[in-house]
Amino acid sequence: MTVTIYDVAREANVSMATVSRVVNGNPNVKPSTRKKVLDTIERLGYRPNAVARGLASKKTTTVGAIIPDISNIFFAELARGIEDIATMYKYNIILNNSDQNKERELQLINTMYEKQVDGILFMSDTISDEHLEQFKGESVPVVLATTYDENDKLPSVNIDYEKAGYEATKYLIDQGNERIAFVSENEEAIINQLKYKGYIRALKEAFLPINDDYIIHGQYTHDSGMKAAEQLLKLDDRPTAVFTASDELGMGVIHGAQDFGLKVPEDLEVFGFNNTRLSTMVRPTLTAIDQPTYDIGAVAMRLLTKLMNKEEVEESTVILPHRIVKRNSTK
Amino acid sequence: MTVTIYDVAREANVSMATVSRVVNGNPNVKPSTRKKVLDTIERLGYRPNAVARGLASKKTTTVGAIIPDISNIFFAELARGIEDIATMYKYNIILNNSDQNKERELQLINTMYEKQVDGILFMSDTISDEHLEQFKGESVPVVLATTYDENDKLPSVNIDYEKAGYEATKYLIDQGNERIAFVSENEEAIINQLKYKGYIRALKEAFLPINDDYIIHGQYTHDSGMKAAEQLLKLDDRPTAVFTASDELGMGVIHGAQDFGLKVPEDLEVFGFNNTRLSTMVRPTLTAIDQPTYDIGAVAMRLLTKLMNKEEVEESTVILPHRIVKRNSTK
């Protein structure tokens, strides 16, 4: 049925070993026999079986990517970065959604090991000891992307979220705002806590009071942003600015404010996070922290290729630069 | 080093075959020995090697998905549908972006075959004879999602795009519009042509003239929509309504019109396509054809599982229902 390396060897009057050498670009083959083998490969329509190769060589050239939710535009952009670099280095990606459910994550990691992936890219809100233990048990390299390991054990690619949170808040303060809200996602996610820390640091530095009414944790969704806006704007001393933990939230807050009858940025300034394509898809366009999403994926994948290849890496905890992109949702 | 089935067999005083039976849930094992085996599996930390299993059984429980661009929100939602059902049936997905580049697609399909995937999910704008030939050569089942094969050779999951295009246009006609533009994506994509056909049919049926100035082909992006709006609104007899081939385009047209100083829907009605999350993330919210994106992915994957399992399928060309979701971008 299917053509194997053995068939090619027989037809070309050489050994399997020689065919294998040709297929794998081993230089120790006389040009004439190389041509002969190549010709019969062509003639028979031989195609190497990656599974057999994987079993024999203990390398599958596939890496597992565990992502919270691919339908989230942020992770979709990140995944594209991963994928492009993976392709460049001839790796395939096995993609899985975890919904940041710990049990599911642990189970997915296990499946990846069963499939003998050469490396793992992991994204989540929290890295527990169980995660660490599971990773430690194997010799498969792991890289975290937009994910913090508090113990700093695992290679990772991130931006400085605390600093970004600080800068966004400070920006709003410098605009003259004194009542600034913080609308974010899952309260327990480390990254959210870092943004929060930055927010608090900026407030304290400016001797502004911290008002718990201004701090809202919800989902990362547009809808959650709308609800947050409604809740904030009903307050007696409503905020004059909102720092949101994602663009989608920022968009929601803008629309929530508009539906409430307010003008953005005149009555309420809104600051987003990530600078996904969404930020230019609202009116007014969204001022935001630019997180180089695609690049984070790309750099993480690149780092992983080095690790899989056992190359020396100078620094395995990489922090990419971020910046503020000023648009029209702030004055 | 790694624990194999052989180690388990030795430690449990049974044969590899018995261990294999236990691992694969074969009922022909005495409960007591099953327990014994399970215990030593636990004790040794044995984990089956899917690659070896794949080689021996000729099944990898992996399917390849070739998608135009995962960072496109439409495909991201579709991919989520695929992934969820794949997980349900214990399959893993190898995800690849093709950018609808034919050479790349062909090459990706080849890689999937090398990796011995059990099935392929394929999405693109066009199915050429070369595609067909490549698919035909193997016994690996293929399912198309939101992709038309004009020769109707391959199983597929779609909606009736011609009808949807007709209904959207007719809706705008029934609103009293006589000058209706059509803003779409890649002109050569079959699906686009179907939407276009529906648009034309509705116009003809209403005895409305077909104006080439009103027909614009661009990208699927927000930006492309904005440019299209600008181009249309500069016309002397500018349209009073626009039917767009995607939500992102629709969003762009809305913003383009607003930037032009017009009000939507008062001065210009806008009709979108897909009903992704984006449609509720604009102001005014976007009236659109609801294409059950997630479901298309889910149904396609489900169909593929049946095909891989050699089950009889009653109908392998499935057309899912669509509907019009009325929002505020139309009067």
Place this chain on the structure above:
DNA sequence: ATGAAAGCGCTAACAC
């Protein structure tokens, strides 16, 4: 430069 042969870890007859 080429070949022979021993696995890689598992499944799947087949035998008992």
Place this chain on the structure above:
DNA sequence: GTGTTAGCGCTTTCAT
């Protein structure tokens, strides 16, 4: 109900 054995298709020493 359990064991034996022959592959699956390839890589990788080790010879020559």
